[in-house]
Amino acid sequence: MNRLLSSLRDGKGFDIVLVTVPLLFLIALSGLPLIYNVVMSFQEVDMFSLGTFARPWVGFKNYIAVFSAPETWPIMRNTAVFVVCSIAGQFLLGFGLALFFTQKFPGASYIRGLFLASWVMPGLVVGAIWNWILAGDFGVLNYVLKSIGIISENIFWRSDTNWSLWAVIIANIWLGTAFNMILLAVGLAGIPRDLYEAAELDGANGWQRFWTITLPMMRATIGAVISLGLIFTLQQFDLFAAITSGGPANSSNVAQYWAWEQSFRQYDFAKGSTISVVMIAVVMIASVIYVRSTRHEVRG
Amino acid sequence: MSAQPQIELVDIDKHYGSFHALKNINLSIPKGQFVALVGPSGCGKSTLLRSLAGLESITGGTMKIAGEVMNGVPPRKRDVAMVFQSYALYPHMTVEQNLTYSLRLKRVPKAEAKKAADEVAKTIGLQQLMHRYPRELSGGQRQRVAMGRAIIRHPKAFLFDEPLSNLDAALRVHMRKEIRALHDRLGATSVYVTHDQIEAMTMADHVVVMRDGVIEQQGSPLELYDRPATRFVGGFIGSPAMNFISGTVAADGQSIALELDGSGALPIGRGLEPGRKVTVGLRPEHVEVGPAAAAQITLPVAVVESTGSLTYLTTGGDPELTVVITGRSDIRAGQTVGLSIAPGRVHIFDPETDRAL
CATH class of the missing domain: 2.40.50.140 (Nucleic acid-binding proteins)
Known part of the structure; x- marks a missing residue:
């Protein structure tokens, strides 16, 4: 006991304790459920076999069932549209705002802080706010679009199959822009000022400085922001639950919401976990890209 | 030497809010001269240099480069090159790309830019390093790239902002001579900021001693040594101090x-x-x-x-x-x-x- 205490005191072994605690935490709460989920996707699971781990092994039957279901490809397409459009919207708006706030003007940092309000809000609250904004008959968005003459008829964002996915995308862009802005602003702040001065003396105008200095210097940050965006967007669940519930007729359903629906609404746990495993594969690829892009930091 | 000075500063004033950074600066630099601005930190020498480059705006006075008034002209239109204390090399570009950056902006044909880069590399001994990135270079090599980037443009004036202060003592002495030799070979007009009076004395044709935003005295190095106009100049020039x-x-x-x-x-x-x-x-x-x-x-x-x-x-x-x-x-x-x-x-x-x- 004494030896243990003294080894803690002089630092030897303390580093191992520091690593062990989060490692155990990760294994218990992330690693094991992940493995359990993967195993489940190769088993036959029903309400009666839920309590046991020794279930009939069915090989790739669940995967075949998922990929032959008629709703699979529309939902995968929705997922792709949701991810690409959300990330594009969040990134472009976030980068624009980040560049805007690098300009020195009174209150710049204060106003930038206000933008974070959207990010700290729970997804369900954001969903509720956007439900009002997007409401077909009394929503503000319809009122604005009609007032400036872009639409002539009310759009029923949440119940029109042509628009339901876009209703969630718009809300998700609003939710994620601030996070993109902050990360990109940090990246911008890390570019040495004298590089811009040297480029200016070398004859570069503002546009050229952006393309030849800012963008290449931001490569690592942009890679990280987009990979994180991919991960967060694939995790986005609350907004679907709050705004469209994946409907109508699966028109706004995406893989992550579908997996939950299968497991906890249809109680088809095998199918739900199979969809999750497919998503794990996609997120893993994104994570690898993220880790690699942060490793290749280019700094003088 | 032409009659018209290459750089002419008349009654230059600069305020940062209530702080008076440059006070009534008058300086005339003939073409081909090597001028050192020297003084303790905070004396305004760097501010003056950055004003010449256009990176700082001046509050009053007239600034002419090659006869043209430069007040309010943006840096990219001044045709001056600057060597920064930090070198400010573009970290994401190779040495060759660093050298040709200004030419590429001007849409100079690739082959021509490469030829110019090779020529400059030969002048300053960088041929072996053309495809390296700045992070793979030593301090002295980075310093050379920074100079090469200035030379390739054939600017109206070279501005040096304490370029040797990040080098070790032996290399500093060596680069001192090299910069001066390069200046003579190119027939350039150079303004060199330093806090090191030895650098100023050994390199410059004309030394400008500044203190608190004012020119205390200017003249040839030996003039300043032999006839200091003020007690400050007497104590600043010469080592050990007066x-x-x-x-x-x-x-x-x-x-x-x-x-x-x-x-x-x-x-x-x-x-x-x-x-x-x-x-x-x-x-x-x-x-x-x-x-x-x-x-x-x-x-x-x-x-x-x-x-x-x-x-x-x-x-x-x-x-x-x-x-x-x-x-x-x-x-x-x-x-x-x-x-x-x-x-x-x-x-x-x-x-x-x-x-x-």
Whole structure:
């Protein structure tokens, strides 16, 4: 006991304790459920076999069932549209705002802080706010679009199959822009000022400085922001639950919401976990890209 | 040398809010001259250089480069090149891309840009490094790339902002000569900011000493050394620094009674108003050490330091004086020595205004 205490005191072994605690935490709460989920996707699971781990092994039957279901490809397409459009919207708006706030003007940092309000809000609250904004008959968005003459008829964002996915995308862009802005602003702040001065003396105008200095210097940050965006967007669940519930007729359903629906609404746990495993594969690829892009930091 | 100066500054003023950074700066630089701006930190030398580059705006006065008024002209249209203290190399570009950046912006054909880069690389010895990234270079190599990036543009003027301060002492001495040689070879007009008076003295044709936003004195290096206009310039130029001693002009007007323990009268070889309070400046290398009997000043020696080629004596008492003797000396600490100085080498300043008399 004494030896243990003294080894803690002089630092030897303390580093191992520091690593062990989060490692155990990760294994218990992330690693094991992940493995359990993967195993489940190769088993036959029903309400009666839920309590046991020794279930009939069915090989790739669940995967075949998922990929032959008629709703699979529309939902995968929705997922792709949701991810690409959300990330594009969040990134472009976030980068624009980040560049805007690098300009020195009174209150710049204060106003930038206000933008974070959207990010700290729970997804369900954001969903509720956007439900009002997007409401077909009394929503503000319809009122604005009609007032400036872009639409002539009310759009029923949440119940029109042509628009339901876009209703969630718009809300998700609003939710994620601030996070993109902050990360990109940090990246911008890390570019040495004298590089811009040297480029200016070398004859570069503002546009050229952006393309030849800012963008290449931001490569690592942009890679990280987009990979994180991919991960967060694939995790986005609350907004679907709050705004469209994946409907109508699966028109706004995406893989992550579908997996939950299968497991906890249809109680088809095998199918739900199979969809999750497919998503794990996609997120893993994104994570690898993220880790690699942060490793290749280019700094003088 | 053409009649029209390459760089002409008339009554330049610069305020940062209530802080007056540059006060009434007048400076004219002929084509081909190497000018050093020197002074302690915060004296405004870097601000002046950055104003020349257009990176800072000036509040008043006229700034001309090659005869054109540059007030308000953005840096990219001034056709001046700057070498930064941090080098400011583009980290995501190879050496070759760093060199050709300005040419690529001007849409110079690729082959032509490459040829120019090769030529510059040959001038400054970078041929082997063209495909390296800045992070793979040593400090001295980065310094060369920064210079190459300036040279390739054939600018109207080169601006150097303490370019050697990140190098070690040996390399600094070497690069000093190299920069000066390059300047001569290119026939360039250069403005060089440094806080190191040795750099300024050894490199420049014309030295501008600044303090608190004002030009204290400008002239050739030896002019500044021989005839400092103020006590500040006297103390700043020359190493080790000039000794300053308070004194009073004696009744005959031809010598000064120094406020120094064990001192005699110091002949000055010219007439000053008797009884006037003055500050006397003596360069350590101008003081001669001899037997106490025949000397003008007799003082005990407190410290003897020898570097082999030079011996430094520091005297006891207040104020302490530094004396430099060429070669070696058998003087020991505690010994009393006699010091004398040629009347023509005595600098006399007004204690009120600090200006030379």
